[in-house]
Structure formats: structure tokens, C-alpha cells
Amino acid sequence: MFQSALRTPLRSTGALFPLSRCLKSQTFRRFLSQESRTKIQAAVTEYPVVLFMKGSPEQPMCGFSRGVVKILSAFDIPPEKFKIYNVLEDVELRTGIKEFSEWPTIPQLYVNGEFVGGSDIALSMFQLGELEALLEQHGVIPKASESPS
Amino acid sequence: MASDTMGSPGPVEIAMREKLVTLLQPSKLIIINESQLHRHHAAMRSQGGGNGETHFAVQVISDAFKGKNTVQRHRLIYSALSEEFSQGLHALSLNTKTSEEAQRYQAENCQGRE
Numbered sequence: 380m381f382q383s384a385l386r387t388p389l390r391s392t393g394a395l396f397p398l399s400r401c402l403k404s405q406t407f408r409r410f411l412s413q414e415s416r417t418k419i420q421a422a423v424t425e426y427p428v429v430l431f432m433k434g435s436p437e438q439p440m441c442g443f444s445r446g447v448v449k450i451l452s453a454f455d456i457p458p459e460k461f462k463i464y465n466v467l468e469d470v471e472l473r474t475g476i477k478e479f480s481e482w483p484t485i486p487q488l489y490v491n492g493e494f495v496g497g498s499d500i501a502l503s504m505f506q507l508g509e510l511e512a513l514l515e516q517h518g519v520i521p522k523a524s525e526s527p528s
Numbered sequence: 529m530a531s532d533t534m535g536s537p538g539p540v541e542i543a544m545r546e547k548l549v550t551l552l553q554p555s556k557l558i559i560i561n562e563s564q565l566h567r568h569h570a571a572m573r574s575q576g577g578g579n580g581e582t583h584f585a586v587q588v589i590s591d592a593f594k595g596k597n598t599v600q601r602h603r604l605i606y607s608a609l610s611e612e613f614s615q616g617l618h619a620l621s622l623n624t625k626t627s628e629e630a631q632r633y634q635a636e637n638c639q640g641r642e
Contacts (some may be wrong), residue, residue, distance in 0.1 A: 391583055404599070415632065440569075441569065442566070443619060481603060481606075481607075482603070482606065483603075483606050484606075484613075484618075484619055484620065485608070485612040493597075494599065496598060496602070498621075499598075499602070499621055499622050499623070500598050500602070503598070509641070
């Protein structure tokens with residue numbers, strides 16, 4: 380019912396929707412101000428790879444976050460292409476990113492400004508070689524075929 | 529439809545099952561309560577160990593997933609459970625397949641054992 384509403388930005392036509400549909404489609408949009416949305420939009424596009432996690436790579440505060448950090452560390456992503464945010468240090472970010480991504484959990488991985496997924500998706504993509512392919516495709520890491528074997 | 533809990537399913541699990549069955553008409557739905565594995569983690573400790581229904585693993589086989597990529601499938605499930613997420617559900621590990629994908633997975637992963 381409200382699937383398309385979740386995938387497309389909520390246009391300023393809220394007044395046209397019946398109240399019940401408004402309430403459902405606003406589940407993820409109750410608190411995010413335009414200012415916060417703009418800030419987060421800038422954050423996810425500032426670096427090719429952006430990870431929102433609980434804790435830091437040195438001290439992850441959640442098993443799922445730790446998992447994604449470990450997976451990404453396998454690729455030796457250059458630091459200038461990789462930014463990590465600790466949502467535990469910023470309450471506004473922690474709730475804002477969930478609304479922005481329409482995704483209720485942390486960790487969250489973005490590549491080239493596009494939401495890739497959380498811990499399940501990152502792990503599955505890693506196991507299937509899709510994560511490596513994605514990073515190569517976006518020039519984050521060199522293609523494996525280019526290095527001498 | 530199995531449920532691997534240490535006792536009978538709590539209200540969150542019951543609500544989850546009902547909503548997912550209605551939404552997805554799955555041929556298979558397994559909900560595993562993994563909250564006990566996480567009760568000592570910092571975030572859970574601050575909630576007094578949580579209410580015992582904070583972390584679940586869900587496996588679903590449903591053709592409602594056809595034509596949807598993984599992010600779309602997960603969002604479908606998350607949006608159905610938004611109430612639970614706002615009331616203490618903390619994490620959901622998801623494994624989503626269509627019936628065709630499940631059969632293919634079965635075939636590929638059992639071959640080596642022949």
C-alpha cells in the first residue's frame with residue numbers, strides 16, 4: 380500500500396492525502412527537518428564509501444557494526460575515500476539517518492551516495508563477491524584483474 | 529512454521545508473525561528470538577537486558593519478493609514492523625527468498641553431499 384511512498388520522497392502534497400495514509404507514510408518522516416536531511420545528504424555523498432555504525436572501527440559497540448567494519452577492512456579502502464560515523468556520538472544523526480535511509484537499524488552502508496544496505500546485505504554481498512565488484516565499479520579499489528597475480 | 533524460543537513466543541514475536549503472514553503470505557516463515565545473545569551488550573544493559581524481544585532472525589520464503597531487490601525486500605518487512613521498532617525491537621536479521629530462489633539454493637548447496 381505505502382510501498383511507493385517509502386521509495387519516493389514525500390512531496391509537499393501531504394494535505395491531499397487522507398489522514399490514515401498520511402500517518403502510515405509518515406512513519407519514517409516524523410522528525411527529520413529539512414536542515415538535517417540536507418546535512419545527511421551532504422554526508423553520504425562527501426566520500427565514496429560512508430558507513431554509519433555504532434562505535435568506532437577500533438571499538439565497535441555492536442556485533443552487526445563490527446561485522447561490517449571487518450568486511451570493509453578486507454578491501455584496504457584508501458582513507459580519503461572512506462568515512463565512518465559513530466551514531467552513538469550524535470543522537471540527532473542516529474535518528475536522522477534511520478529516517479533518511481528509511482531503514483530502522485544501524486549499521487548502514489552507502490557507496491557513492493547510494494544506500495547499499497545493513498549488516499545482512501553487506502555480508503551477503505561480500506560472500507557473493509558483489510561488494511568487491513561494487514567497490515571496483517565505483518573506482519574505490521582497483522580492479523583485481525589489474526594487479527599482477 | 530517453527531519458532532525457536534526458550535518458552536512460548538512473546539507479544540512482539542506474535543505480532544511480527546501475524547503481520548508478516550498477512551503481508552507476505554509466505555510458504556515458509558521462521559522467526560528465531562536471538563535476544564538472549566545480546567542481552568549483555570551495552571545498549572541492552574542500559575535497558576535492563578531488554579524485554580527479551582529485542583533481536584530476531586527471520587527467514588522468509590515468499591513470492592511477494594519477486595522482482596524486488598534485497599533492499600526493497602527488507603524495507604517491505606521493516607515498514608510492516610515499524611510499530612515494533614519504535615517499541616523496543618532493536619535488530620532484525622533477514623533472509624528473504626522467493627520460492628524459486630529457495631529451490632535453487634537447496635539444489636546448489638546439497639549437491640556436494642551426494
